């Protein structure tokens with residue numbers, strides 16, 4: 001049996017105790033694929049706006065103080081929850097939208113505010129590759145020397161025709177070049193992938209797995225494409241991913257990824273009436289039970 005390097009196991013090995021991520025949503029942050037800089041409307045499956053009420057309500061001129069206050073209240077509720085679960089420390093996870101799409105000074109102030117929390121042992125930043133320019137890289141290099149840092153880069157697919165069809169407004173070359181630069185600086189990189197994007201065959205998905213592996217990323221987050229109400233993709237007509245196909249793809253991918261790659265996530269749980277398909281994503285626990293059982297049969301402990 002092979003014990004897979006989950007994120008929980010890798011954090012425990014690094015810190016010696018249980019660490020949990022606290023997801024954060026920064027008022028005023030946006031995405032260049034929503035606000036018109038690179039595109040409008042966002043990726044066709046994106047639900048950030050409908051799940052981030054702050055986005056619509058917050059004026060673009062919101063002050064840094066307001067954003068730090070918002071951070072602190074998110075930390076307070078997050079810390080309460082993680083302590084009851086036996087976690088000792090947390091990573092501040094800048095999750096919603098594109099979290100390097102802001103002036104460097106803003107990022108510096110917000111990251112410093114996070115690191116001032118006594119339970120915070122590091123930072124994880126979710127973003128798009130095209131929101132990391134030379135000055136961002138210089139700043140991230142500095143931050144990486146100060147704290148335990150992860151960059152989470154949305155790739156979703158390595159096929160430009162797919163990226164075009166989901167209105168990603170980004171080419172895979174940009175993603176790979178940015179990852180190479182981050183890795184040259186020794187920054188930990190987690191890549192986000194979606195299995196089951198429209199018109200992608202199993203071969204295409206596994207090609208993405210191989211291309212991402214070659215980039216030397218440290219971790220992956222994989223989830224099936226799920227469709228929620230109000231997402232642009234909900235209007236399209238295509239076959240949602242079955243659990244059987246997802247499990248087959250997951251097993252084949254795990255067999256292809258490097259042995260030491262960390263699995264930050266391998267499923268999705270959308271416990272919301274907004275979920276249209278696939279319905280097996282509604283209950284994360286039952287989906288995870290199916291995934292764990294299948295992996296066990298293949299000789300993997302998740």
Ligand code: SF4
Nearest residue numbers: 031033042043046097
């Ligand atoms: S890059 Fe992320 S936040 Fe921006 S539109 Fe796509 S999924 Fe949404």
